[in-house]
Amino acid sequence: MRTFMTLCASALVLAACDTTGLDLDMRDLGQGFDTTSALQPVTAPKPQPDARGVISYPSYQVAVARRGDTPADVAGRIGMTADELARYNGIPADAVLNEGEVLALPRRVPEGAALPATGGVDIATLAGDAINRASPSAAPAAGTISTQVGEEPVRHKVEAGETTYSIARLYGVSAKSIGDWNGLGPDLSVRQGQYLLIPVVVAQPANPETETSTTQPGEGSPTPTPPSASEPLPDEDTVPLATETAEAPGVPESPDLGADATAAASNSARMSLPVQGSIVRDFRKGKNDGIDISASSGANVSAAAAGTVAAITEDTDQVPILVLRHEGGLLTVYANVDNLKVQKGQSVSRGQAIATVRASDNPYLHFEVRDGVEAVDPSDYLK
Numbered sequence: 001m002r003t004f005m006t007l008c009a010s011a012l013v014l015a016a017c018d019t020t021g022l023d024l025d026m027r028d029l030g031q032g033f034d035t036t037s038a039l040q041p042v043t044a045p046k047p048q049p050d051a052r053g054v055i056s057y058p059s060y061q062v063a064v065a066r067r068g069d070t071p072a073d074v075a076g077r078i079g080m081t082a083d084e085l086a087r088y089n090g091i092p093a094d095a096v097l098n099e100g101e102v103l104a105l106p107r108r109v110p111e112g113a114a115l116p117a118t119g120g121v122d123i124a125t126l127a128g129d130a131i132n133r134a135s136p137s138a139a140p141a142a143g144t145i146s147t148q149v150g151e152e153p154v155r156h157k158v159e160a161g162e163t164t165y166s167i168a169r170l171y172g173v174s175a176k177s178i179g180d181w182n183g184l185g186p187d188l189s190v191r192q193g194q195y196l197l198i199p200v201v202v203a204q205p206a207n208p209e210t211e212t213s214t215t216q217p218g219e220g221s222p223t224p225t226p227p228s229a230s231e232p233l234p235d236e237d238t239v240p241l242a243t244e245t246a247e248a249p250g251v252p253e254s255p256d257l258g259a260d261a262t263a264a265a266s267n268s269a270r271m272s273l274p275v276q277g278s279i280v281r282d283f284r285k286g287k288n289d290g291i292d293i294s295a296s297s298g299a300n301v302s303a304a305a306a307g308t309v310a311a312i313t314e315d316t317d318q319v320p321i322l323v324l325r326h327e328g329g330l331l332t333v334y335a336n337v338d339n340l341k342v343q344k345g346q347s348v349s350r351g352q353a354i355a356t357v358r359a360s361d362n363p364y365l366h367f368e369v370r371d372g373v374e375a376v377d378p379s380d381y382l383k
Helices: 002-016 071-078 082-089 128-132 164-171 176-182 258-265
Strands: 055-056 061-064 102-104 155-157 193-195 279-281 289-296 300-302 307-314 320-325 330-335 354-358 365-369 374-376
Touching: 055 307, 071 082, 082 102, 102 193, 128 193, 176 193, 320 354
Parallel strands: none
Antiparallel strands: 055 061, 061 102, 155 193, 279 289, 289 365, 300 354, 307 320, 320 330, 330 365, 365 374
């Protein structure tokens, strides 16, 4: 009877306590004997925010707190009221946040400046993160945005009774990775109404040591004929190296580029003009980090040099921006385009059509050349 009363009293004490940070699964007990972490899948590194602390995905945005931040501090940096941000995340506006803690945004905030009235594009703001990703050796530039690419993480809203461990089991990831991605404290506690980014699982190559072989004895690779075989091996039909004709590796055919792009591809300069037309706005460091080329709507935009599609992002009007990587650490940027003809990671040849000029009252192509992330005058490469 005394034991029963003791258990009841313990249950009442637990019921009266705030269990927000309590591990109801008791997974943290006996961690010295827990080997389940070895079975957890590998997750991608946590996404990096822009200079304001914003991480942007197609479906949502979140803000990442700095050391000592409150929701009011974060709201001030991203142009949102403190009450709006705090209420959406279910916390007081003056609550002290963990460093790296994630706050969900109730509405999208601008990811870059709007197009200037002169028609130029501030690529450093609109596509800065894409340029940084295209040039991994360069340090991130201040003031750039972070429009993430790849798989979009699930954004989970914590319900009553959930813990980091139960959420980790729900999505098949480790509790530690959830803590790392969301700036949780050492106890990995979460609160009801909190938004969490669920780490993206990285596909791992199969481990032949852990796979079960279904090959039966005697099956598999054929046994080579031993040297002592009764019949000699057939004579090899060889061709002397000097007389052998080597065929050049096949080059994929480029699509029909039209007369304009064909003329650009024949240019003997280091780079060819990506679209035929007159330059209506010259390069001015810090004011226009490229050139604007007048062109007809729908005109083919071609790659200025052979390279690889390093990044594809969008400006605030969802107009595509292309970034190509070339030899020597050079990048080229193509903005105010439409009808993309290439994909991220695709190799392109000089003069190959990659997009078309976006239709507008005054159609033009904005074109940049960057040495790493440093904007340089495209005219030096087009001469």
